[in-house]
Amino acid sequence: MSTPIAIIGAGVAGLSAAHALHAAGLDIQLFDKSRGSGGRMASKRSEAGVLDLGAQYFTVRDRRFAEVVAQWRQQGWVAQWSPNLYHFNRGQLSHSPDEQERWVGTPRMSAITRGLLGELPAHFTRRITEIFRSDRHWHLQDAEGETHGPFSRVLIAAPAPQAAALLGAAPKLAAAAASVQMEPTWAVALAFDTPLDTRVEGCFVQEGPLDWLARTRSKPGREDQPDTWVLHGSSAWSKQHLGLPKEDVIELLHGAFAELIGCAVPAPRFTLAHRWLYARPTQGHQWGALADGDLGIYACGDWCLSGRVEGAWLSGQEAARRLLEHLG
Template identity: 65%
Template sequence: MDTPIAIIGSGMAGLSAAHALVAAGRRVHLFDKSRGSGGRMSSKRSEVGALDLGAQYFTARDPQFIAALAQWQAAGWVETWNPALYRSHAGVLSHSPDDQARYVSVPRMSALTRHLLGELPATFSCRITEVFRGEQHWHLADADGRIHGPFSAVIVAAPAPQAASLLSAAPELASRAASAAMDPVWAVALAFEEALPTPLEGCFVKDSPLDWIARNARKPGRESSHDSWVLHASSDWTRQHLDLPAEAVIATLQTAFAEVLGARLPEAFFSIAHRWLYARPAQDHAWGTLADPAQGLYACGDWCLSGRVEGAWLSGLAAAQQLLAQG
C-alpha cells in the first residue's frame, strides 16, 4: 500500500489538494490545529445561530473553480447571495454598483469545507510544529510531542507565516513564504432583539475603523430569530489596535457601525470579537504553489495567488498537480 501524503491545514487549499490527490488514487491524511475544518472560512456556532466571522462570501472567475462551484450548487452546498449592497465613503452611504455574483455556503460558510472533508482521514486539535525527513520518508512533530508518519510527501496549507516555520527543510520555500506578508482583521458579531430599520445587507466601508458590514441573519440558509451582524475592521485599524481588549474593539466598531447607518443603535444583547492575525495576504502573488519536488515538499494557500477563497482552492489544486506530475 502506498505511503500517504500529509496535508497540514484543512481550509480550502488543503481540501482542494486532498480531493485532487484522492481522485488520482493517492492516500492523504489531513492535520489541523483547530477542532474542525474551515480555516478562515470557519463559522462560530452561538446562541443567535451560526456566525460567519471569517470569509463572508466568495466569487468565481477561473473556469476550473466555476466548474467545481456548479457541482457544489447542484449538491445544495452553496447558494447565490444577492445582498442589498451599499458603500460608505466619507460618511456618505449609497448603493454599491458592484454587481458581481457572490456565493455563500449553507447554512454557514464552514459547511462547504465540512462537505469537502467528508470521510477523508484527518486529525484535529493537532498543531504541527515541525516537518522533518528520515532516511526515506517525512514525519511530523506536534505540540504535544507526538510524531506522525511516515509520509511520502508533505503539503503545507497554512497561512504564510505559519507555513514558513514548517518549511525549514526547504530554505528557499521558507524564505518565499516568509516574504508573503499577511494582514490582520478584527471581526465583531452583534445581535439585536429586533431587526434594525435599514435595508442594508452588505456594505463596503472607507474612512472608518470598519472595512465591511454584513447582515449575517439575511444570508441564504441562515436560521436566526434575531438580527445578527458581522463587522470587519480595516487591516490598518486592526494593526494599530492589535492588542486592544475585545470589549473595547466591540465598542469602537459598534460606534462606527452606527455612524455608517446614521442612526443610534439599540443595545446589542449579544456580542463577540475575534482577532484574525492572518486574515488575508497583503498583496497578490502569481506563485500558484511553492514546490520542492525533489524533496516532496509543497506549500499552498490564498497567499500564493489572489487572497480569495477561489485563490486558495486553485493553489491547493496546483500543489496536487505538481506533486502528481512527479509520479
C-alpha cells in the same frame, strides 16, 4: 500499502489538494490545529445562531472554479447571495452599483469545507510545529510532542508565516513564504433583539475603523436567525489595535457601526470578537503553489495567488498537480 501523504491545514486550499490526491488514488492524512475544517471559512455556533466570522462570501472568475462551484450548488453546499449592497465614504451611505455575483456556503460558510472533508482521514486539534526527515521519509511533530509519520510527502496549506516556519528543510520555499506579508482583521458579531430599521445588508466602508459589515439573516439559509451583524475592522485599524482586549474592540467597532448605519442602534443582546492574525495577503502572487519535488515538500494557499477563496482552491489544485506530476 503505500506511505501516505500528510496535508497540514484543512481549509479550502488543503481540502482542494486532498480531494485531487484522493481522487488519484493516493492515501492522505489531514492535520489541523482547530477543532474542525474551514480555516478562514470556518463558522462559529453561538447563542445568536451560526456566525460567519471569516470569509463573508466568494466570487468566481476562473472557469475551473466555476465548474466546481456549480457542483457545490447541486450538492446544496452553496447559494448565490444578492444583498442590498452599500458603500460608506466621506460620511455618506450610498447604494452600491456593484452587481458582481457573490456566493455563500449554506446554511453556513463552513458547509463547503465540511462537504469537501467528507470521510477523508483527518486529525484535528493537532498543531504541527516541526517537519523533519528520517529514513527518507517525512515525520511531523505536534505541539504536544507527539510524532506522526512516516509520510512520503508533505503538503503545507497554512497562512504564509506559518508555512515559512515549517519549511526549514526547503530554504528557497521558506524564503518565498516568508516574503509574503499578511494583514490582520478584527471581526465582531452583534445581535439585536429587535431588527434594525435599515435596508443595508452589506456595506463596504472606505473610512474609519471598519472595512466591511454584513447582515447575517440576508444570506441564504440564515433567514430565521436573530438580527445578527458581522463587522470587520480595516487592516490598518486592526494592526494598530492588535493587542486590544476583545471588550474594547467590540465597543469601538459597535460605535463605528452605530454612526454609519443610519438608524437607531440599541445595545446588542449578544457580542463576540475574533482576531484573524493572518486574514489576507497584502498583495497577490502568481506562484500557483510552491514545490520541491525532489524533497517531496509543497505549500499552497490563497497567498500563492489572489488572496481570495478562489485563489485558495486553485492553489490546492496546483500543488496536487505538481505532486502528481513528480510521481510521474
